[in-house]
Amino acid sequence: MPQKTVLNEVHRQLGAKMVDFGGWDMPLHYGSQIEEHHAVRRDCGMFDVSHMCALDVAGPDARPFLRRLIANNVDKLKQPGKALYSAMLNESGGVIDDLIVYFINEAHYRVVVNAGTTEKDLAWIAARLAEWKFKAVCIPRRDLAMIAVQGPNARTRFWQALPETRAASEALKAFHSVTVGDYFIASTGYTGEDGYEITLPASKAATFWQALLDAGVRPSGLAARDTLRLEAGMNLYGQDMDESISPLDAGLAWTVDLLSERDFVGKVALLAHPPQHQFLGLLLLDRGVMRAHQKVLVKVDGTVGEGEITSGTFSPTLQQSIALARLPLGVALGDQVKVEIREKALSARVVKPCFVRNGKALI
Structure with a gap:
């Protein structure tokens, strides 16, 4: 119960x-x-x-x-x-x-x-x-x-x-x-x-x-x-991060103090393993709704790489689908990527991972 x-x-x-x-x-x-x-x-x-x-x-x-x-x-x-x-x-x-x-x-x-x-x-x-x-x-x-x-x-x-x-x-x-x-x-x-x-x-x-x-x-x-x-x-625990994900790969580097001499649980591991991904926002340009675990295809220096949506929804404020995603290093703000939704590759734009604050659209 x-x-x-x-x-x-x-x-x-x-x-x-x-x-x-x-x-x-x-x-x-x-x-x-x-x-x-x-x-x-x-x-x-x-x-x-x-x-x-x-x-x-x-x-x-x-x-x-x-x-x-x-x-x-x-x-x-x-x-x-x-x-x-x-x-x-x-x-x-x-x-x-x-x-x-x-x-x-x-x-x-x-x-x-x-x-x-x-x-x-x-x-x-x-x-x-x-x-x-x-x-x-x-x-x-x-x-x-x-x-x-x-x-x-x-x-x-x-x-x-x-x-x-x-x-x-x-x-x-x-x-x-x-x-x-x-x-x-x-x-x-x-x-x-x-x-x-x-x-x-x-x-x-x-x-x-x-x-x-x-x-x-x-x-x-x-x-x-x-x-x-x-x-x-x-971020939402269990979707955007969990025990298998470093905060450095979950957009939470700003919550981690690696500069002071202070020791804390996990510090040695974080210092030994620098970020492997970027945590960025996506704005869907085609019709559809992005959801967690959908694959994101990106091009970095001519090479195709893969990322993954961690959280996605239809934004009532923006009237557009938005998502948070873990993407390969080298992806830049403004880049266009493809999101695999129901066996279709739909276009999305990479944006800062904050879409609306205090009632105002930020993108």
Whole structure:
């Protein structure tokens, strides 16, 4: 049986189409994926992301432990509330999971991991704590729920629902967080739009969800979340990267600190194996829809090579098919390539892997 978030019955009462997503019973949409997508781009939408897991890493060695555990450098976190995106790697340099670390204080960090990898992540972290003998603990906060409020009007609608949080959250810059009473408010998201991700006691989730509904926020499901994140050029674990893929081949080199003397799991492997591919965007020029695992044929210096689409969809904002793809080195922005779709070779243009941000087309 799939696991259920605390809002499961609320989704059903709203008429959501429910699906099994990574072992969780989650809303795919509430009637119209396209309308939910446009609501987030043009106004405001909300997502139940309580299937993801918040972990509290605490103790006097919390910072040195995270410094060694993840590929990005937590020493960048100097201001309480600041957040850092990173990958947690295995010894071969493959991505165990991508995650966000929030700096609460020197002895307390919050780490948010993906739903489908939670048990694997917890086992990996527990093994590293035991191996390295750091004075720290990792506590999964299963008593918490998470709701994302996203869109150009997200802040205003959020303050309508929780006016007592406005003074503390109004000045939040991107990738920062603040705690107001029982609410952990982070200016992060997975849509390319402004907004907050709010972590709160599970017992208060249904009341907060209703307050957002009353403020005019539209419930949105997994389908819209996927088209939004793909338009924004954001990776999805299990599609765009996994334990067999280096972050250097998954467009995540910017999340890896190879310059400092700091050691971390996977660093030796990354230094020994430079990037083998480029991670770029594709815009389909012919009619059709690009999907994951389709083959991409490219020409580099007169030689035909192959790449692969990792995520593809029809963009509701651009009204065109878009994709993220791993392509051979030497492919340049603006190049035309061929994508094999239903035994046809359709034309696509190579673009930067970010198509839409803050409601605006970037290509």
